[in-house]
Amino acid sequence: MxxxxxxxxxxxxxxxxxxxxxxxxxxxxxxxxxxxxxxxxxxxxxxxxxxxxxxxxxxxxKTKEELLHRISRIGHDRALFVLEAAADGGGTAAERLAEAVRSFVRWHAERHTTARVVQYELDALGEEHRTEIVELRRRSDAVVRRIIGEGVQAGEFDVPDVPGTTLAVLSLCIDVARWFNEQGSRTPDEVGELYAGLVLRMVAAER
Amino acid sequence: MxxxxxxxxxxxxxxxxxxxxxxxxxxxxxxxxxxxxxxxxxxxxxxxxxxxxxxxxxxxxKTKEELLHRISRIGHDRALFVLEAAADGGGTAAERLAEAVRSFVRWHAERHTTARVVQYELDALGEEHRTEIVELRRRSDAVVRRIIGEGVQAGEFDVPDVPGTTLAVLSLCIDVARWFNEQGSRTPDEVGELYAGLVLRMVAAER
DNA sequence: ACGGACCCTAAGCGCTTGCTCAGGTTCGGG
DNA sequence: CCCGAACCTGAGCAAGCGCTTAGGGTCCGT
Missing domain, CATH: 1.10.10.60 (Homeodomain-like)
Structure with a gap:
């Protein structure tokens, strides 16, 4: 490579x-x-x-804020890239959702230093820079919502509240950046695998 | 009252x-x-x-930090109280877990201003004060873990990784403080209900 | 050998920060 | 009518903040 x-x-x-x-x-x-x-x-x-x-x-x-903006912009681009790659990866909705959660969580765990800045220092950005970043987050939301919506239509998923469940799934993944610790007992891969399983249970039509 | x-x-x-x-x-x-x-x-x-x-x-x-400590201490006490009340409420493990998530989430949504400070400004506390607060969070973890553990033993739940699932459940609830907005389309009750359902699906043995 | 583009630093400016302190106001009890 | 306790303010100090500026090395092509 x-x-x-x-x-x-x-x-x-x-x-x-x-x-x-x-x-x-x-x-x-x-x-x-x-x-x-x-x-x-x-x-x-x-x-x-x-x-x-x-x-x-x-x-x-130019300023300290510009530094934060560059970090936030690049970080969001990368996280979104990871999500979209999983969403476009093919397979059933369940396979795509599992892969999306797995890789998104892995990113937040492996790069939790960056992720913490990206996810929790948003309010420190100036007006213009913040709206630019918020748009990227809207796109992350759309990616997950689309997979879940398609799963429902295909009869793979049973989800009473698609927007609400989308919110919960993203929230779960993002919060990994807050608590993940390299000295902890789980590797990023393990957390990704665990979370992918939990999310599939949240949306599964039956087992 | x-x-x-x-x-x-x-x-x-x-x-x-x-x-x-x-x-x-x-x-x-x-x-x-x-x-x-x-x-x-x-x-x-x-x-x-x-x-x-x-x-x-x-x-x-005495200092600005003492103010943060008082807020953090009282907030954690209350959140823990809400959790423990649900855990001691009786009923099946599923009923207790649902009620715990429902009321814990409702607390984080209704009082999201306080919750945001309590959950996200922990690092600003001094050494002593922080360890005191961390102990309270350890107890929150123990409460949820116990319910899930009992559900597994009773055969109500099927959870391969109890500590990991406990972490995910708490993480999901806590992150409500970050995104909840009073102008949003959901009331605290609705979010609590939604999340209780999602968590039950994560741990359910079958449906 | 040399001029200039590039990159960096020492020094410091104007301002805000957390916090202090001497003194003033308010008010119930004697 | 006065006393003392409780509570608050105006003024300000030392330290630290984001950021600027004048100037000095280094290395290139010529």
Whole structure:
């Protein structure tokens, strides 16, 4: 597999961020934001983690908020990519839903540092940037809702409230970013598998 | 029903906080923390919402962190109370689990302002205060795990991974605080009902 | 050898932060 | 009518914030 110009959700995490100094700052910001939260993180802390002086940050980014926006934008793009890949993967609705949950959860667990920033620091974005991100989340919702809707029509699923169940499924997956811990007893793969099973039970017509 | 000295999860929200000036400040802090987050909220903002000068805050609380701790402590106590009431309510494991989810979710929806602070600003607490709160959350976990465990033993439930499913159930409920909106199309009762049904499907032995 | 593009830093500006403190207001009991 | 306790405010301090600016290395093509 080539490492150049990848747009998938996993490999070479921040490869598209250039030049290298800008990437180092962005990675440092992800770590700091995830650890302490956006508002509790200082620009001096970010620059320090990247091994630079506080002023260096402003050569590559106009403001601290722009850093958050870049992180949030790239993160949402990747999470959405993962979801859409599963949705377009073919198979029955159950197979596609299971794969969507499995990979979406795996992303939130494996990359829980990024995911935490992406999912929980949304309010710190400015008006314009936030609406841009909210649109991406609307699309995630649409992807899951479509799979569930198709499963219902095909008679595979029995779901009284499709929008409500969609909300619950996404909520369940997203919250993984909050509690997942690398020192915990479960690998991202195991959590993905567990959750895929639970979600299938939530929508299954019968067993 | 008397309004004096209540300790349940709903009525007379912050009645046990006295004197009245201290309660006004605490309510103002809950609103501010929920809206902007702990770190983005200034002591001037809190005092202003309570109609006092910045200095007044420090007559009733030693630090801004003490305010967060009081909120977090009381909130966790109430949420736990709601859970335990449902768990001790009698009936089959399915009935108790459904009631636990229903009331826990209802609490997180109805009082989502408080719940947001309680569930998402934990990291802003100091070392000692945080470990105190984490203990309360461990007890919430134990309550749900016990119900599910008993359901499995009674043959009512079929759950391959009890700790994992417990985690998922609680995660689902807690995340309600993040997305619930009073202008949304669902009442707290409706969300509670929906979620209770979904959780029962996750654990049911057969249908 | 040298000019200039690029990238970075030291220093610091103006402002806001959490918090303090001396002093004023209010009010019930004697 | 005065006292003392309870409660609150105006003014402000030291520290830390996001961000700016003047200037200095480094390395390229020529």
């Amino acid at each position: 080539s490492t150049a110009e990848e747009t998938d959700g996993d490999s070479a995490p921040w490869a598209e961020v250039t030049p290298e100094a800008a990437r180092r700052l962005l990675v440092a910001a992800v770590d700091a934001f995830a650890e302490r939260g956006y508002h509790a993180t200082t620009t001096r802390d970010i620059a320090g983690r990247a091994g630079m002086s506080p002023a260096a940050l402003y050569i590559h980014y | 008397s309004t004096a000295e209540e300790t349940d999860g709903d009525s007379a929200p912050w009645a046990e906080v006295t004197p009245e000036a201290a309660r006004r400040l605490l309510v103002a802090a809950v609103d501010a923390f929920a809206e902007r987050g702990y770190h983005a909220t200034t002591t001037r903002d809190i005092a202003g919402r309570a109609g006092m000068s910045p200095a007044a805050l420090y007559i009733h609380y």
